[in-house]
Amino acid sequence: MINNKRSGLTLIEVILAMLILSILLITYITAFGQGSIIVNKGKDITKDTFSYQEIMENLIIDVKRNFIENDEAEDYKIEIFTDYGDYKTAVDVKEIRTDIRGNRQYVSYVTNYQIKEPESPKIEPFSVGVYDSEGNRVFPWYEDDIRIRASYTLQPTPLIFENRIRWYRSKEGISNPVFSSDYDMVFEDMQKEPNAINYTKELIKSNNLLSKRFYYFEARPYTLAGRLEHFRNEDRILILNRAGSEEWQDFLEDIYFNREAVKIFDRNSEEIYLDIMQNPEHPTLNLEWSDNKDPQGALIAMKVPDTYSNTNFETRVNFRIDPKASAEGSDLLGIGIGLININNSGIMVNLDIFNSLISINQIENGVYKKVIQKNSLTDSLGFENFINENTNKFDWAKEYTLIFQYLKNNNKIKIRLEDKEVSSDFIEIDLQGYNIFPNYIGFKSYSGMDYKPNTKYEIINKYDRNYSSHLYDVRFSKINLDDESILFMFGGGLDISASNIIGENKSIYFDSNLNLENIKNNGHIKVSNIYVKENLEFPKGSHELGSSEEPGEIHVNGDFIESGNRNIYGDLFIGGNFISKSSSSSIYGNLHVGKNLTLWDGSMNLYGDIFVNGNFKLKDARIHRNVYVNGNVELGWTPWLGSNSKIYYTGTLTYPNNYNQDILNRLIKVNGVEEPKKPTIPEPKYPTLKEDSWYLNNGYVSGGKLKDNIKIYANSYVQSSWTQSVEDIIIVAKTGDIRIENFGGSTIKGILFAPNGKVYLNGGSFEGLIIAKNGIDYVQGGGNITIKDIDEIIKDSSNYPFK
Incomplete structure (x- = not known):
């Protein structure tokens, strides 16, 4: 059966749906309209708010102005900062109200009190320096008992909330720390709400204080009101090891502490920059003009010590051209060193780095007057020794020494350049007509780059300089001989028995070895300056060396081996090894050893500084000053060190177990030490004979018994009979020997000249000058040999018996 019934909405269902839809539409339309009304009302409120805000702001300005200027009565009086003492205060207040529709109000309060801007914290005074244990300001030598100290006072107002202090190292x-990242903090302290106090903070050697390091101190206080300040010492402090001569150290201390004591030449009042705290490896002087062009004369001068001011002297100036400056390729770069007087007049040696020239200039009042001599540094006078084989150019990367010899008696200056291995020839300048009497060593430095002057509190600008050169040391010594000096010279042999050779401020020269075979029965060589061309060996005895009254220098080209009991006076320069097994010998002067130093047996006293370019073995000796070893150190049981003595070494250290800790504490390993000076052995020219006719024409006879004022010229001379004391004799043996015997108890004074032979003496004392190519025998002497210079015997040089 087929069902044809169709499904669909009933009328009632349709009516109900339309009703619901209508309700929803009416609700939406009503809400939309109400929302539009609310939005428009909000717009009106916002407009009113901004409008009344503008009215209120203008009202506040007007009310505050009238309140301050017209002294209107206040509405309220209130206290502020009641918990903070000095900040507590009472202020007058006015109330301002403005009604806005909708039962709203603007309320504000104004005061006529002018609140001060918060003050910054104050630290007064503020100082940072180097001091000794007694509170005296001192130079920062690490070897001394020093400490760096920051001192300051926090002022009572404004109140400090917190203060942070720090030391930086x-x-x-880092050889030139210019950024904060180049420093480590080594001390920090935080003070919470400190009272007004005097505050001191020190760093000492047992607490973070190291040599070859830079230090600075900072304090950062801030107040309860939130103001912060930063205090830091303007100049960083460098702790230095002592290096260079005592005169050089004193000179740098004067620059550091007492610049008025230093001679500075202010050409046209231009500023000079002097820096001595820039190189952690050396106490170094850097200097430039503000206008860095070649200033001609000296910028600054170091006084020649009084000891050398009226005599022949040598000055050695160590310097280095800055590698950065030479790499820049500037067409202006150089250093000048001169012998000058107080008026900046004298001789100035200029080293022109760009053109590789050395020029010697006469200056008057700081201005060039005359070029005396100019030489190439690449192909003349031995300067070619300094040429770099790889670049075929002068090697400015090295440290050099410029040597001046001022020969007062001859009115000459001799100049030479050397490094640690080779040297140039001497340049000799005759000073006739220049009227130069030097009492200062003058320095200048210049380049085509600005030096960069100080800028406070800016680390990078303050310390990042364009250096052109660095000065490391200046040393002075007396000159007791030069090419024209007449020495007391022993040639191929020496044989002295029980006699003293005496010569204060005199020189004696041995052109071979000096040993016990030469000096028997404890004879003494009491001569200020002793030069030994080869070795010096005294394995026993008590032979004294040097003059106790006028100590000078003892130079030994080879080894020095000694034992026994003797005093040695003056600075000692050994080219080879020094080995001592002395039970009680003493050296009264500095000791320079070119190779190894062995003080293993015996209690030798060494009273000066010791410099060793090799290894050092120390057991029983007594060290009174400092030791500088460019090598290894081996210790035995048990040396004695003076209270302030230290041993600086670059190599290894070995010692027995359970060793004395006090001694070990004074052995300091370093990267480098000052090396010993090399012995300077002269090459004297033996005088030569004059023509035969000269002797005949000047009163010389061919022989005869000795008597006062006799002058003898013969092939050889022999006096065998007893001789009484005689004076002013001259004996010249043309081809042979001079032999004088049997003058016991007598004294012979004069000149004995055997240019091709030997001198034999047997008797009393001799006083005068002996020059003998083959040496001297004084085998049965009992008196003394006293050295005299030729000009003490013969005043007129034209009467000298040789040329």
């Missing part, structure tokens, strides 16, 4: 291996 430069990092190891």
Whole structure:
């Protein structure tokens, strides 16, 4: 059966659906209209708010102005900062109200009190420096008992909420720390709400104070009102090891502490920059003009010590051209060193780095007057020794020494350049007509780059300089001989028995070895300056060396081996090894050893500084000053060190177990030490004979018994009979020997000249000058040999018996 009935909505269902839809549409339309009304009302409120805000702001300005300027009565009086003492105060207040529709109000309060801007914290005074244990300001030598100290006072107002202090130390291996990242903090302290106090903070050697490091101190206080300040010492402090001569150290201390004591030449009042705290490896002087062009004369001068001011002297100036400056390729770069007087007049040696020239200039009042001599540094006078084989150019990367010899008696200056291995020839300048009487060593430095002057509190600008050169040391010594000096010279042999050779401020020269075979029965060589061309060996005895009254220098080209009991006076320069097994010998002067130093047996006293370019073995000796070893150190049981003595070494250190800790504490390993000076052995020219006719024409006879004023010229001379004391004799043996015997108890004074032979003496004392190519025998002497210079015997040089 088929059902044809169709499904669909009834009328009632349709009516109900339409009713529901109508209700929904009416609700939506009503809500939309109400929302539009609310939005429009919000817009009106916002407009009113901004409008009344503008009215209120203008009202606040007007009310505050009238309140301050017209002294209107206040509505309220209130106190503020009641918990903070000095900040507590009472202020007058006015109330301002503005009604806004909708039962709303703007309320504000204004005061006529002018609240001060918060003050910054104050630290007064503020100082940072180097001091000794007694509170005296001192130079920062690490070897001394020093401490760096920051001192300051926190002022009572404004109140400090917190104060942070710090010490900073430069990092190891950074030679010129210019950024904060180049420093490590080594001390920090935080003070909470400190009272007004005097505050001191020190760093001492047992507490973070190291040599070859830079230090600075900072304090950062801030107040309860939130103001912060930063205080830091303007100049960083460098702790230095002592290096260079005592005169050089004193000179740098004067620059550091007492610049008025230093001679500075202010050409046209231009500023000079002097820096001595820039190089952690050396106490170094850097200097430039503000206008860095070549200033001609000296910028600054170091006084020649009084000891050398009226005699022949040598000055050695160590310097180095800055590698950065020479790499820049500037067409202006150089250093000048001169012998000058107080008026900046004298001789100035200029080293022109760009053109590789050395020029010697006469200056008057700081201005060039005359070029005396100019030489190339690449192909003349031995300067070619300094040429770098790889670049074929003068090697400015090295440290050099410029040597001046001022020969007052001859009115000459001799100049030479050397490094640690080779030297140039001497340049000799005759000073006739220049009227130069030097009492200062003058220095200048210049380049085509600006030096960069100080800028406070800016680390990078303050310390990043364009250096052109660095001065490391200046040393002075007396000159007791030069090419024209007449020495007391022993040639191929020396044989002296029980006699003293005496010569204060005199020189004696041995052109071979000096040993016990030469000097028997404890004879003494009491001569200020002793030169030994080869070795010096005294394995026993008590032979005294040097003059106790006028100590000078003892130079030995080879080894020095000694034992026994003797005093040695003056600075000692050994080219080879020094070995001592002395039970009680003493050296009264500095000791320079070119190779190894062995003080293993015996209690030798060494009263000066010791410099060793090799290894050092120390057991029983007594060290009174400092030791500088460019090598290894081996210790035995048990040396004695003076209270302030230290041993600086670059190599290894070995010692027995359970060793004395006090001694070990004074052995300091360093990267480098000052090396010993080399012995300077002269090459004297033996005088030569004059023509035969000269002797005949000047009163010389061919022989005869000795008597006062006799002058003898013969092939050889022999006096065998007893001789009484005689004076002013001259004996010249043309081809042979001079032999004088049997003058016991007598004294012979004069000149004995055997240019091709030997001098034999047997008797009393001799006083005068002996020059003998083959040496001297004084085998049965009992008196003394006293050295005299030729000009003490013969005043007129034209009467000298040789040329």
